[in-house]
Amino acid sequence: MAQGRVCMAADVSAVAMTPDLGAEIRGIDLSSPLSDGCFRRILDLFHRYCVVFLRDQALDPRLLARFAARFGEIDLPAGGEASIPGLPQVSVIVDSLRDPPASGRARYRLSWHSDHSSQPAPALATVLYAADCPDRGGDIEFVNMCSVFNALPREKQLFLEKLRALHGADLAPAEAALGAGTAADATPPLVEHPVVRVHRETGRKALYVAKDTVSRVLGLAAGASRKLIDELEAFATQPRFIYAHHWRKGDVLVWDNRCTLHRMRPFDQRYERTLHCIQIKGEVPIAA
Numbered sequence: 001m002a003q004g005r006v007c008m009a010a011d012v013s014a015v016a017m018t019p020d021l022g023a024e025i026r027g028i029d030l031s032s033p034l035s036d037g038c039f040r041r042i043l044d045l046f047h048r049y050c051v052v053f054l055r056d057q058a059l060d061p062r063l064l065a066r067f068a069a070r071f072g073e074i075d076l077p078a079g080g081e082a083s084i085p086g087l088p089q090v091s092v093i094v095d096s097l098r099d100p101p102a103s104g105r106a107r108y109r110l111s112w113h114s115d116h117s118s119q120p121a122p123a124l125a126t127v128l129y130a131a132d133c134p135d136r137g138g139d140i141e142f143v144n145m146c147s148v149f150n151a152l153p154r155e156k157q158l159f160l161e162k163l164r165a166l167h168g169a170d171l172a173p174a175e176a177a178l179g180a181g182t183a184a185d186a187t188p189p190l191v192e193h194p195v196v197r198v199h200r201e202t203g204r205k206a207l208y209v210a211k212d213t214v215s216r217v218l219g220l221a222a223g224a225s226r227k228l229i230d231e232l233e234a235f236a237t238q239p240r241f242i243y244a245h246h247w248r249k250g251d252v253l254v255w256d257n258r259c260t261l262h263r264m265r266p267f268d269q270r271y272e273r274t275l276h277c278i279q280i281k282g283e284v285p286i287a288a
């Protein structure tokens, strides 16, 4: 499309990466304004595929924030993260030797999780822009947790729909403490969420657990709770449910935290990657 003109719905085309997870959106230059019809088309794809991305974008952080704001109210980073000067809503993730992979934040990123699940109203969506990255390593993987829930036996679904779980375990406390404005070494309160949540826009049910961020399932003995969470994550992260996104410089990636898990894959520390990140405010999860 010609640079500078408003993007219209007719400009949008999409290529699905899998039948129900991940779609590349084509025909859009995000440095140009988007018409309402154009964004509705993007939103439809976002709801259908849970993860959408656009390649070859050249965006300064201000334009990235303009695009992100179409998805909802932008949240400020939880704290402790570097941000763009003058744009506190855009955090900067630098993967390099300066960000040791053993740090709690790095380990959190490498584990399956849904962003901010240790907070009462977890992030609705996350927008990442590959400002600079090498063409190798460090993919980000996703799972569609609605598809995972649908693949479970009916009796298991009914059992899980009745359960609630406490989030904020292992890797999550540091993140939760930052979100609560407390010191990272203080113990943050655990937050209770349904094990199965309903997506407000699509009405679909999604499994909402990950073993490194859920402390325990309420009403179950500790051993049974741990066994259930481990089993559910192992089931959810089978290769058949995963879409792995291979980063290219200029990628803009948006995912729906209400119905996906994600994790970063290990990054070759000989290279450096810079991602700009914006979180969209979410809501208290709706129980099934």
Ligand SMILES: [Fe+2]
Pocket (backbone or CB within 6 Å): 109, 113, 114, 115, 262
């Ligand atoms: Fe994340």
